[in-house]
Amino acid sequence: MTARQMSLTPQLVARCWREIEDAGPDPDAAHLDDRDYDAMLDELQAELPASEPLWLFGYGSLIWKPEIDHVEERVAVARGWHRSFCMNMTRWRGTKDSPGLMMALNRGGQCKGVAFRLADGDRRQQLDKLFRREVTLKPTSYHPRLLSLASSAGSLRALAFVINRGGTTYAGRLDEDAVVERLATSCGHWGSGADYLYNTVKNLEERGIHDRHLWRLQRLVAERIAASKP
Numbered sequence: 001m002t003a004r005q006m007s008l009t010p011q012l013v014a015r016c017w018r019e020i021e022d023a024g025p026d027p028d029a030a031h032l033d034d035r036d037y038d039a040m041l042d043e044l045q046a047e048l049p050a051s052e053p054l055w056l057f058g059y060g061s062l063i064w065k066p067e068i069d070h071v072e073e074r075v076a077v078a079r080g081w082h083r084s085f086c087m088n089m090t091r092w093r094g095t096k097d098s099p100g101l102m103m104a105l106n107r108g109g110q111c112k113g114v115a116f117r118l119a120d121g122d123r124r125q126q127l128d129k130l131f132r133r134e135v136t137l138k139p140t141s142y143h144p145r146l147l148s149l150a151s152s153a154g155s156l157r158a159l160a161f162v163i164n165r166g167g168t169t170y171a172g173r174l175d176e177d178a179v180v181e182r183l184a185t186s187c188g189h190w191g192s193g194a195d196y197l198y199n200t201v202k203n204l205e206e207r208g209i210h211d212r213h214l215w216r217l218q219r220l221v222a223e224r225i226a227a228s229k230p
Contacts, residue, residue: 078148088170131144
């Protein structure tokens, strides 16, 4: 149960849904292959000793749709990084004609999210599954890297996916009006930008995490939807 009443409601989010056929992978884009994933896994495993627990830092959809088996979760803070709607989406939650936006960690500020500790067995297999979900194109949209996090139970290191500003989908710095417009109007076969924002804010609030920037965005997106979609 959230402590605050969100302006962006399930009813408003439902107005953004459209039936979108999945166009499939972009034929004009370069995709990572098995050798690329093996190289990334080798690099990360060299940084993370087998004796150290494997944590994953969720700051957006990983919080409410982790799709990973985990044995513990902690609210944690990554300093030096912030949530940013800086990733273009022409599939999943947008189309080429109406691109959506998704969040990534970008430099500066701080981000409170959720750290998930993965089970100790089959580490490489777990990481391979994560990488293939989060990183698909060349040059990559995300850089997988280990971040130092602070939590009430102490510090820890966690894998996080941070934006690659030289990547294929980096949107650059967008003003607030542009972000609101795209979140309120974009939709793909997975759902809308409004749905993504709603679920992120809702699940953060349920864990006692109040992100003032996202809270303002959900209000502005709700107003935009209400004004244009009776």
